[in-house]
Amino acid sequence: MQSLELRNETLVEIATFLVRRWSENDDIIVEFSDKIETRTRLSENKVILTPLEKRIGNYFQRYRQFRTSLWYEAMRIRFCKKILSNDHAFGFILNTLETRRIEYLGRKIWKGMDEEIIFNYSFLLVARPQLHTVYGKARIVEAFYQYFMFGAIKGEVQSSYFEKIKKASEFGRRIVDEAIEKGYDTEWLEKKVNEIIKILDIDSLMTVPVSLPFMKAGMALTEEELLKFLTVISKNKEGDFGKTDPKAALSGDNVYEEYKILLNENKKSDNKGIAPETIGLQIPATNNVDETKIYDLSLINNLKTKFKEWKSGWKEQHLRSGDEFDEEQFIEGNEPFFSDAKKSIKTKIVILLDHSSSIASDAIEYKKATLALCEVLSYLKVKFAV
Known part of the structure; x- marks a missing residue:
């Protein structure tokens, strides 16, 4: 079943249905872009998603990531007053805090999402850069994001920086918990972002490198490696999600039935009309190839x-023996020269x-x-x- 793929137009229809259902907003439209990260533009009622073929993993794993990313964007539409750009530190940190807040609020409504969220966290962690590849103060922001979201960082930072990152993460968790407990929204959290910026000792307008979950050549991930990431994430997220079985999160049985139905319906649509075999055509299993x-x-x-x-x-010729070469006679006797x-x-x-x-x-x-x-x-x- 996983060798078959859904066409992009089918995915847009699925995404539009799901995001409208989850967000309770029937005006939302969805489109794919391989140029920018997944984001929502509230003023345009638009969700822009990373295409499946750009994500990491086999097709079913990519479908699960796509589905969970869509759920997060639907929760942003439902619970966020504003969504700032991730290009600068202030907006990046606010959106990071909001991710934790809307995740909690969304899980209270959609209680079956826990395993999918844990699964998605693992791929998010895989896609994040190693800290030694991020330079300057941007490394501190990236380390804060990883520690705040995953409870772990990829690489090493100076001990003095790590203390700031740890302190900022603890403060971030406290204010998110307070916002949830007292029903505060985006605007209240926005006022607290400057305190995190002071703790990290960074400029609020500094540029933050974008980390995309795009597939890179040679970036393969075995089930054993993925299970290790899932085990780490499950353990670090136990305080928020309770005990989660990494193997259950890996299998995705609660989504696979839905996935099979979609593939079967997609196949029925493709099979309408004359069968390709009867007219000598062979259609590749993969359709979304760029x-x-x-x-x-x-x-x-x-x-x-x-x-x-x-x-x-x-053609250049080199002769070792023969008569003496008479260039004038050769030029006169060979036309054109x-x-x-x-x-x-x-x-x-x-x-x-x-x-x-x-x-x-x-x-x-x-x-x-x-x-x-x-x-x-x-x-x-x-x-x-x-």
Whole structure:
């Protein structure tokens, strides 16, 4: 079942239905973008989501992340007065505090979301950067986010910084708990953000690097590795969620039935009309492929320029013996003096591809080179097979 995928138009319909149901706002529209992080624009009644193919994991795992991300955005629509940009420290910290607040309020209504939230937390942690790759004061903000949201950080920070991060996280939890207990909203939390900024000793307008949950070449995650992340998250979140079974969160049985129904309905829609097999067509199982990532026009054009020498060019000869060369006689007796030698490749070419894990880290570049070679051979009218 997991080899099948839902079309983007089907996903938009599912997302629109779910976000309207969860948020109780029938004016919300949903769209996908691979350029920006998942976000909600309250003034436009719009939710922008990261596409499934850009997320980490197999298709079912990506569907679960998509579904939980959508739930969070629906809760923001329902409970947030405003959503600031994550580009600067002030907005990033406010949105982080709000995530914890709306999560608690949403779980009181939708009690079956706990396992999915824990599962999603694991992938969020996987996608966050290692702290040594974040520079300057932005490292402190990233460490605060990781410690506040996951109870753990990826990498190391100086002990003096860690004390600030720990103090800011504890303060953040206290004010979120107070906001929940007393029914305060976004505007009350917004007034408290400057205190966290003072504790962290950062500028409220400093730029925060965006961390996207996008798939990177070679970024594979086995079930054993994922289970380790789930175990850590389950333990760190026990105070908020109670005891959660990491294996149950990994399996996703409570969502899988829904997922199967959607796939079956999607398949029925695809099978309307003449069956592809009867007219000799083969449709790939994967439909949501973005070929622009591997179609490198610059590489193709450069290869065409180089490979043109196979079709025409000058031939230089070097002889070790023979009569003395009379250049005047050669020039007078050979007209035109320069001649174009047309060449052709009459043999058939077979391209063998390596599908092993050894090229996983260079998979995108590997596909670019293969596609460029195929384009050039076709341009040269050379018969080939892959």
